[in-house]
Amino acid sequence: MRYVSTRGKAPPQSFEDVLLAGLANDGGLFLPEAWPRIDAEDIASFADAPYADVAFRILSRFAGNSFSAAELKADIDAAYAAFDAPAIAPLVEIGPRLFLLELFHGPTLAFKDIAMQVLGRLFARALNKRGARVTVVAATSGDTGSAAIAALGGLPNIEVFVIHPKGRVSEVQRRQMTTDAHANVHNIALEGSFDDAQAIVKDLFADTDFACRVQLTAVNSINFVRIAAQCVYYFTAAAQLRTTPVFVVPTGNFGDVFAGEAAMRMGLAVEKLVVATNANDILARALNEGVYAAGTAQATLSPSMDIQVASNFERALFEASGRDAVWTEQAMGEFGRTRSLQIPAAVLRNLRSRYEAQSCDDAETLAMMAETHTRTARLVDPHTAVGLVAAAKIAPKARGPVVVLSTAHPAKFPESVARATGVSPPLPPRLKGLYEGEERVSLLPHDGARVRAFIEARLAHP
């Protein structure tokens, strides 16, 4: 199995190279040269199989011969042994033909752990084999940072720099990152938005001299291994339902919902992928109106989705254009220059055959958290609530059951949950000690050169 870039100018790479590189060196994103196929019989067998076994069967199709079966199996089993739900991604019925797919049972209580726990172990294995070192720089809207730190903190041969937008993550999210005591973990609070942080990371990658010197790599969802690990729960959920579902996906960087497209391309029957966004609705506007145009990110109650420029949308555009790398490169170049892209009619039609989009504001999010609590006695986090609002909007026309991806534990956003429901979610055992630990974080201005200098100084004197 080899991987190609969406911009067509990077040489094909192995799974291990893609894991360690993150971004392709032509600025594009990696995708498999051809999608592996999983047949209907195999999918049906996933209904009763342990989650880690399904993950192994799917990831081994992506891994080619980068890792032996025994290595891959050992890392996947170890990754999921640390989860606090035996099903890993339990599917819970909360209403007539309405389900939550709970993805928050890992160490940092958001869905990012599901892929990151595997990715961290594969990273350690690959670096050890190669005798190499890497520098991970991750921009985070709140949850990627803590998941990366939980997966990579304390590993040899890796320095981890996590950049979060100052004041735009919840206190729990911030403390999960800044109270980690591992010497290889470095937190940066950046003046600006998540998009500003992500743009700085992209510029660091584009600085090839710097990127090579420090062996820069990415563990954001631009890293294809994240997508490969995330498509697994689409398979397990659909197999358990034994029918063709609609998936509703609270979306920011388009990584999680693109994992749904990956599952479809591998043979999973899905009625529709519903992109659920908050007031940062660039993706909803792109799919509904055909113009992908970035505005200014606004702070909402679902901060992990306060994103305007969704990196993974490039993968969806590439696929929807019939894998036209020349067009994709030109389109992304135009979007980079003008912050706006008119999506050609044929590409839009293709996207709409799989996706539809719904957005909602904070008032709707709060009302849905309250309503869900009244109706089911469940507390849901604000991101899950954005998904539930979208589910309510599309429910009348859905033929199959509707599965909302529940992306975070309510205890990560206690203020919003209490504001909506009057109930403070109890602090889970995983978060004990969060308010006692000392915070380590450096405040930096919105200035790529300063961020680069900070990283270089820390690498010189760890």
Ligand SMILES: *Cc1c(COP(=O)(O)O)cnc(C)c1O
């Ligand atoms: C990251 C995140 C999202 C958005 O996922 P993308 O892959 O960026 O679309 C949604 N909800 C929560 C809680 C998250 O942490």
